[in-house]
Amino acid sequence: MQDEPVNFTMVLFGANSDLAARKLYPSFYQLARWGHLSGAYRIIAVGRGDLSHEAFRTQVREKILLFSPGTIDDEEHFASFCLRLFYVQVDLEKIEDYHSLQREIMHVSGEPGLCSHLLFYLSTPPALAPVIVRNLREAGLGGKNMECGGWRKIVVEKPYGTDLHSARELNTEIGSAFSEEQIFRIDHYLGKETVQNILVFRFSNGIFEPLWNRNHIARVDITIAENFGIRDRGAFYDQTGLLRDIVQNHGLQLLASVAMEPPVDLSADAVRDEKSKVLRSIRRITSRTIEQSVVIGQYDGYRSERHVAADSRTETFAAVNFFVDNWRWKGVPFLIRAGKNLAETVTEIVITFACPPQNFFGPAESCSYTANQVILRIQPEETIAIRFGAKRPGESVITDPVYMKFDYRGSFSQPGMTPYHRLLLDALDGDQMNFIRQDSVEYSWAIIDAIRDALSGRVPDSYSVGSWGPPTDLQG
Known part of the structure; x- marks a missing residue:
């Protein structure tokens, strides 16, 4: 863990994915409940549907209760956690929607660091990874064009391509927006x-x-x-x-x-x-x-x-x-x-x-x-x-x-x-040992x-x- 509390924003692509419902939402809530997320943080989930922040928070609660019963052991703490959850509708193919996302990320008041420390998590089908990374870069959200300092990282779920040729293409695409030390290719094993x-x-x-x-x-x-x-x-x-x-x-x-x-x-x-x-x-x-x-x-x-x-x-x-x-x-x-x-x-x-x-x-x-x-x-x-x-x-x-x-x-x-508890913390800390x-x-x-x-x-x-x-x- 970091020695000092760090404020950060996680941008989760794939708000309605099975992985998010079964692993990511419960893991992030438990990390917050256990005190591992000691700074201020936001989780901005990105999806295609039209949802309000409140409707999304209700949806997250329902999924945690369905897939991880018993995880919510303190209603007051969970309500506080929900206030850190936000939802943004994005058509992943449209660059203008990424500009809207960029404005949402940068719209911060009172909590420094939320716009400068960004963790992007791609919980999406692998074919969408190049599209997302390309549009992040074009919208000024890539790791190589940070206007307000801090750090930027991206977590990519397997599979990394479908063969050697596509893997190299994906690595080139991600590498155009993020340097290797900013890329976390996750294998939960x-x-x-x-x-x-x-x-x-x-x-x-x-x-x-x-x-x-x-x-x-x-x-x-x-x-x-x-x-x-x-x-x-x-x-x-x-x-x-x-x-x-x-x-x-x-x-x-x-x-x-x-x-x-x-x-x-x-x-x-x-x-x-x-x-x-x-x-x-x-x-x-x-x-x-x-x-x-x-x-x-x-x-x-x-x-x-x-x-x-x-x-x-x-x-x-x-x-x-x-x-x-x-x-x-x-x-x-x-x-x-x-x-x-x-x-x-x-x-x-x-x-x-x-x-x-x-x-x-x-x-x-x-x-x-x-x-x-x-x-x-x-x-x-x-x-x-x-x-x-x-x-x-x-x-x-x-x-x-x-x-x-x-x-x-x-x-x-x-x-x-x-594994997801540990790897999420490793990504936040910038420790790449358990990533590929x-x-x-x-x-x-x-x-x-x-x-x-x-x-x-x-x-x-x-x-x-x-x-x-x-x-x-x-x-x-």
């Missing part, structure tokens, strides 16, 4: 407690870091599974697919967090430098290696979903065997497996260590049953477990896997912040584009709803 703990787990514990390499680790498995389908996102999902929706961002960011080298310090640039190096080192998958490296699937009934093409080849499941061709990880497979309508909702990283050189306690193949593992469970619960072999009670020497587990809820009495830098976005898209090119129209394997997807016996 990077705000999760267990993801942030990967660095601490590795670099503050001497028993793990010496073993964190190809000499001791046999494989890394990253699972991002959901036990539900595409819900009402058919139009978006059928144009996107699992590789672009999950693997390009969440999956590769988790891989980079596990595989990165120790940074020179804990500055945002130092940490992001190391993640970027990992992404740059990932071996490209080609048409020659695609069969051994990638499995894609589509759950039964997907083509009957609303707004999905009857002959759709869009994947709702993907398993990709990646290799990081650097000194530390050469030859170690990193399997990312992600999908919709799978057996359960779970996100976890499993680091499996190599077997001992000689197995005294059973047949050689039994090592895979008791191999040492570090299991980082990101959701639904947040835990870290270590698996090791132990002798089963009795006369025979038989080994079984046993676990030591650390649970955030059981170990810490204070409740943790949600331009070069990482482009490296990730180059990796996914190569996979999509190599797949070349392959029909996804079908799989049953509630299963773990099609078989994934990938050799790399």
Whole structure:
């Protein structure tokens, strides 16, 4: 947090978006309720509809009660919070509406800083981002033409483009109005407690870091599974697919967090430098290696979903065997497996260590049953477990896997912040460590584009709803 209270205005594009209703409004209210927004602030929501400030405030209350029941625990404080909420009608295509928005932002009395410290949040479909940024620039609201001093920042939700070409175009467009240190590309996974703990787990514990390499680790498995389908996102999902929706961002960011080298310090640039190096080192998958490296699937009934093409080849499941061709990880497979309508909702990283050189306690193949593992469970619960072999009670020497587990809820009495709590505060503070830098976005898209090119129209394997997807016996 800032040492001194800072007055600011957040301009939220996408006043009626699902993200705003489910995450942003509750998070901002709770941050204010907990005293984290210590200065004066305003939230100006931008939408296409015609709403008064009072009607908008009523709408926000209804959405918080619907999606985050129990959040409003003090009616007097919530009423005070509502007085900080404003609404401006804007046609995102019309530059004159941005001039009206600019006048609304600058219309301040009695509270300095509200017009000079501006945080723009794009909770809109990705195709609108270039239009919004271009018009902000033309209306004098970009980060490179600040007439009244202070700071300006912009938060951009994923996806950042749909391929490498569009990502570069988007980065160029945003870069024309904001400098890189003003741009916060958000991936909410990077705000999760267990993801942030990967660095601490590795670099503050001497028993793990010496073993964190190809000499001791046999494989890394990253699972991002959901036990539900595409819900009402058919139009978006059928144009996107699992590789672009999950693997390009969440999956590769988790891989980079596990595989990165120790940074020179804990500055945002130092940490992001190391993640970027990992992404740059990932071996490209080609048409020659695609069969051994990638499995894609589509759950039964997907083509009957609303707004999905009857002959759709869009994947709702993907398993990709990646290799990081650097000194530390050469030859170690990193399997990312992600999908919709799978057996359960779970996100976890499993680091499996190599077997001992000689197995005294059973047949050689039994090592895979008791191999040492570090299991980082990101959701639904947040835990870290270590698996090791132990002798089963009795006369025979038989080994079984046993676990030591650390649970955030059981170990810490204070409740943790949600990812959006943390990332909103980071953006206000200007801390970019848990946001994605331009070069990482482009490296990730180059990796996914190569996979999509190599797949070349392959029909996804079908799989049953509630299963773990099609078989994934990938050799790399």
